[in-house]
Amino acid sequence: MNVKICTETFESNKPASLATYLKYGGYEAWKKIITEKTPKSSIVEKIKNSGLRGKGGAGFLTGLKWSFIPLENKQKYLVCNSDESEPGTCKDRDILRYNPHSIIEGMLIASYAIGASVAYNYLRGEFIDEQKRVFDEALKIAYQENLVGKDILSSSVSIDIYSLIGAGAYIVGEETAMLESIEGKRGMPRIKPPFPAIKGLFGKPTIINNTETLASVPKIMRNEPDWYKNIGIGDSEGIKMFCTSGHLEKPGNYEIPLGTPFRDLLELSGGVLNKGELKAVIPGGSSVPVVKGETMLQLNMDYESISSAGSMLGSGGVIVMDHTTCMVSVLQRISRFYYAESCGQCTPCREGTGWLYKMLTNILEGKGTISDLDTLNRIASQIEGHCICALGDAAAMPVRSFLKNFWHEFEYYVDKKQSMVS
């Protein structure tokens, strides 16, 4: 089945224009909801039943998340998380610049469903040039058409949408850190509970959804209840954008049904670069455990299949490595990232990420010992599960999986003081 949702407009002449979006049935769902005054609960139910899961990384059921919002009539907020920065992930940037109206309509429907009168789209700072410009232009037009704003299409429903810009901090992609950042503070994650649905932005109930998740909502609403559920293969419901990168002939963004064999995604991406041998794959952004190439070739791109191999579907950032890749260098690079991006709030993460990075750098410089490898594992296990947010886990999981799957290569490096592959 060749269904497209978020990428539907991508091939059009003017992908970001309102005319293009309308051609694909854009804003039909929204107009229907506000004219018919669809009960909020039925929207939440429909999204819940569709099986739509958060596409930012955690894969939590979107409708279920919405249902946590208190019913009473008070100030609530919706936040769209466009702070895309998980290494290997570059899908939201394309939705923002090639299908911005789908995000706006998704934000409107979500805001209506949870009873929020204000919604923010938080874009990472580096998106200021293209993505923010395109999104803001689309938003301006949506305001002019009175699809957004006060008394929308004379329905007496009012929802304002604002775009916000970050200033460089990976951690702000964590939902409570994002709330701190919107409040104008350092992006340090909050302790949960209370969860944002109860006490979020400015202390008010707030739902935070990823860009791709919200952009998927309009088309799900437009179709029959089971439409989204029935896309996919076997037990895997729905569709997902995968960003393929690394050693590939045609790296790109591919929106495919969940459950599609990894082999097919590899083929879509043109196969391994220069007909190289597939060595390893990080299937869901750099935070998730690495999988050996031969194992990956047996897996399907869905939550269950990837998790059966001890990894996670995550954000859909699929990083492919061929036989020339030095796994020690890759892990050191990943560790540098988490060391640089730790907010510094929790000691295990602040100190541990630094130790991991420094020890791996030592190994790369030929100063490592075999006992360092056990120490790396030990530090990783002491970070994991001991911090407020998942960044510590994200730093630890690659270390443990790289060592587990490629132990011989690390052993070789400390012994011979050089890489096994070069």
Added chain:
Amino acid sequence: MTNKYTIPIAIKNEIDHVRAKFPSNENKPAIIESLLILQHHNDGFVTDSIMRSLAEYLSVSEIDVLEVATFYTMINTEPVGRNVISICNNVSCMLRGSDDILKHVEKKLCVKVGQSTTDKKFFLKDEIECLAACNGAPMMQINHKNYENLTLDEVDDILDKIK
């Protein structure tokens, strides 16, 4: 002690526009975007006196502004070159040769990452996150504009054309 900085009316208008996005009793949310605006109008960095004036204008404490300015890597508190170059060398870019690009640019501009050229034309930014252009690797941003699928020759061409 630096001189007091007066925020020009045009910038105040921009800041007021940012403030209007938030509840009227919340002053802090405008800090981040205001710093980016002020930095944009001040050769790419903010001074102590700029931060102090912003604190005063937004009715927040100076430490609130300083905390934000030092937490977010896109805000510079020291003078930098006019054109900001960010070369991503996270995993996806590394696999496609970004380390060679970085070395090449360091050599060409006679700077190390984190430094500006002596003529203040370029700033080779450090603490670069993944810039979310992984399937266009290797890539760099110059003044927030993306250049993707780079070769060393293309890097030369791009840099040579910048004024």
